[in-house]
Amino acid sequence: MENIVIIGNGISGITLACHIRKKSNSKITIISSEAEFFFSRTALMYVFMGHMKFEHTQPYENDFWKKNNINLISASVEHVNTKEKSLILNDDSVINYDKLVIATGSKSNKFNWPGQDLKGVTGLYSKQDLETLEAFAPTCKRAVIVGGGLIGIELAEMLRSRNIQVTFLVREMSFWDGVLPSGESQMINRHISEHHIDLRLNTNLTEILSDENGNARAVVTDKNETIECQIVGVTAGVSPNIDFLKTSGIELGRGVKVNRFLETNSKDIYAIGDCAEQHEGIGLRRPIEAVWYTGRMMGEALAQTLTGNPTQYNPGHWFNSAKFLDIEYQTYGWVWAQKKEYEEQFYWEHSSGKKAIRISFHKETRVFLGINTFGIRMRHEFFDTVLTKNKSVDYVIHHLAEANFDPELFTSHKKEIQEQFVKQFIGVKIM
Amino acid sequence: MSNSTQNLSIASHQNNELTTFQKLGLAIGFTGLFILTLAFFNVNFPNTTMWLSISITSILVGIVIYARASYLSRPEGISNNGIYHKSLTNKGVIAWIIGIILTLFYIVLYWFPKYLGLGENGNPNSGIVGFFDPFSLALNGKIASQWFVYGTLYTIAILGFGYKFILKYRHNKYQLVRTISVMFFQLGFAFLMPEILSKLNPELPYFAKDIKNMWPLNYYFFEDWHLTNMLQGGNLGLFMLVFGIAMIFIISPILTYFYGKRWYCSWVCGCGGLAETAGDSFRHLSNSTQKVWKLERWLIHSVLVFSFVMTIAVIFTFLSNNPEMSFITRNQFIYGIAAFLIVFTGTLFLFKRNDLDTDAKFTMLTLVAIIIISILINLFSGNQNILFVDSNTLRKSYGFAIGAMFSGVIGVGFYPLLGNRVWCRFGCPMAAILGLQQRLFSRFRITTNGGQCISCGNCTTHCEMGIDVRSYAQKGENIVRSSCVGCGICAAVCPRGVLKLENGAEEGRINTNEILLGNDVNLMDLLKNKN
DSSP, X not given: OOEEEEEOOSHHHHHHHHHHHHHOOOEEEEEESSOSSOOOGGGHHHHHTTSSOGGGGOSSOTTHHHHTTEEEEEOOXXXXXXXXXXXXXXXXXXEEXXXXXXXXXXXXXXXXXXXXXXXXXXXXXXXXXXXXXXXXGGGOSEEEEEOOSHHHHHHHHXXXXXXXXXXXXXXXXXXXXXXXXXXXXXXXXXXXXXXXOEEXXXXXEEEEEEOTTSBEEEEEETTSOEEEOSEEEEOSOEEEOOGGGTTSOOOBSSSEEEOTTOBOSSTTEEEOGGGEEESSOSTTSOSSOOOHHHHHHHHHHHHHHHTTOOOOOOXXXXXXXXXXXXXXXXXXXXXXXXXXXXXXXXXXXXXXXSOEEEEEEETTTOBEEEEEEESSOBOHHHHHHHHHTTOBHHHHHHTHHHHBOOOTTOOOOHHHHHXXXXXXXXXXXXX | OOSOOSSSSSOOOGGGOOOHHHHHHHHHHHHHHHHHHHHHTTOOOSSXXXXXXXXXXXXXXXXXXXXXXXXXXXXXXXXXXXXXXXXTTTTOHHHHHHHHHHHHHHHHHHHOGGGGTOOOTTOOOOHHHHHTHHHHHHHHSSOOOHHHXXXXXXXXXXXXXXXXXXXXXXXXXXXXXXXXXXXXXXXXXXXXXXXXXXXXXXXXXXXXXXXXXXXXXXTTTTSHHHHHHHHTSHHHHHHHHHHXXXXXXXXXXXXXXXXXTHHHHTTTOHHHHHHHHTTGGGGGGSOOSHHHHHHHHHHHHHHHHHHHHHHHHHHHHHHHHOGGGOSSOHHHXXXXXXXXXHHHHHHHHHHHTTTOOHHHHHHHHHHHHHHHHHHXXXXXXXXXXXXXXXXXHHHHXXXXXXXXXXXXXXXXXXHHHHOTTHIIIIIOHHHHHHHHHHHHSXXXXXXXXXXXXXOOOHHHHHOTTOOOHHHHHTTTBOBOOTTOOOOOHXXXXXXXXXXXXXXXXXXXXXXXXXXXXXXXXXXXXXXXXXX
């Protein structure tokens, strides 16, 4: 019986384990130092905000693992011995494997800021981060969040839910403008302010100051301003959590280097999820994709390989989603913040300033390339088909009702969008 | 002052502090409630009409002010902050106090109405029932009963908390329309119309407490007194009889086919109406473990068997006693029912056996049990006893078990402890029948939006029926569950726009959408085939 060991019980490792179990009786062991049972880290914010209890973030009941004969070990891995095919754990015990899968996820980026290791400085990634926040929130009057991305805005929402004042330092000129084009980005800027979050654009952190007990007491910005605070949220992106592999001989870049079969250079060792780095990005994707969905997809693909059906990681059309405070965001295909030279973009924003869509299409062929949608839900299946079949932007505009995934009875903005599109890209001619 | 809780249990939070207007709302609302309490303790008010009006108005105004202060101060969106940090909504002291008071109220209401002041043996009303006399006289021309008091308070609760619910979900038009619908049906069909009808037809016997209720929720529909009253109730009575039967056999199946059981359970029904409005603050307390799902299947199907058998027995007795009033004999009736159910079950098995999950298998067993018991009834029953038990006793114990204990005491009394749909989930025979249809003959489903689920669990946590919505959504599967009442809250709280309540073609309704989890098509084919 093959002995498969998975390091990490996040979405990648767990998806892998569940899919292997469906197909084979291999011995499966999952090692994690973060939590006893798999939980959805995307839901940590809801625990802090009191929408759920921690147990609600666990998609499987606690007896699921025993029932499915999946062995869970609470420990961290100190060293991987590729020659002897063994792992050394933090309690010095040794575990052997036939196949090893590294699914250790990410850790929060810190850019060597003075004071970055003070108490009260935390990212928002792990269960331990949530515990830190819980410990510091009761005495916190103001928090400073550094880094304007998806996690930063979630952390801001969390802290605001407990009436903590939040100052949000964003390096860019506008929120997440490396990914969001200007219209959407400014819409989110406005929404952030509406939630009484003190948004400081184009502002960097230079130093975190300590009090006499080693707690963060204030931050200093590159505008030379000192902001008193008791929590510093560090949300300037994440990077692969692979320090324990440095001496293992496994090829590392920023992450664990893998080929399309998710194999590392070391035989019988694989890497999936946030910590895996493709030699070359697939399509327009980045070599490291720290996204829930891609982690899950890699788990599904590798499960095939490990059960005797070698399968490449071959993600379909790009999609993603997020929620910025009250505004939901979905994207299908590619819409670039800075238009590529072949790209044309159509942008519509509702008068409320809380709904918008941007459709990207090819300048000459009018082939649909992607959509950003805010405050309007869209159907994944529809856009997946459109992208596969290379349908035109005109087709999409014409079939907006079919694409819509809003709850029943919601006001449709189809007409308004179609009219604006006709005005901009077709002229007075009827579609 | 604290911003947090150390241990995620009940603790005070800075954001729990009340605004001036919230305090004002509480003060006015509880003043109104206090007046009712005084009446309960038999304080004699000089001008009952005025004080009752003041009391009811204050309660409603208080709720309105409190709700506006709570929800309009923040941008539109999901407002569940802190529900697991507060005593009231996290089974803390306040929740227990309210649960106990509600339960005691129901016990007194059902079994000891004289403590509410109901005048028995010709004595005049006193206490809170007496307090409602003028209002009752104005509406239906009779002095109040404990049920009139209860109906009034029930309606006030649905209207007041309905308003609160609308503000909470004001960004969501589905919730808005649905809530206006339950408020409308409660006020019009369950409260005003029956009272006014009874005032306009004082000479006719009383035949419907709530005219939108249908069998088997209205379990007395086929009872002797009710049938007789309808048959002797003139045009109105006959209309109620024909309409009632049409509801059961024609209108309800058609609506359920097109829209799922939500058309009734979360748009019309009074029990559902109270659960969705006053009970909204407790929806996350519904248990969603597999163990409780098992319990649910046993309970709801037992109730279904019981209510069918009960009704068959009741009609059986009626036919035995009144052969002159009916056009079929009791033999024809029993074997007719048995034949119908055998054909029905057989067809079901023939055409749907590939769709049958555990839920549906339970349903099949239920039907078979009903057939067997019906035939036994005919073989072993006399005129006044059903399977050797006196039919009166049987009927009374059914009314007690289902009508009072389940729907009232556990159903509402335990809102703050077990969630707001305990009755609908474990005890309502109506929900069981509609659920059967919804699972097997309906266009309704909750569609999962491809691979967008992040397994966060908001949907499962806030499902009042305790459905583990996430377990389907994270696999890209649609949700087709008999218990789903279609409240739409899972879709509302989903942060990624993954869920949508839809009516569509039956084909492919239950199938997974796994092909769209995000991987390339070939791999997804593989994953699908091996399952």
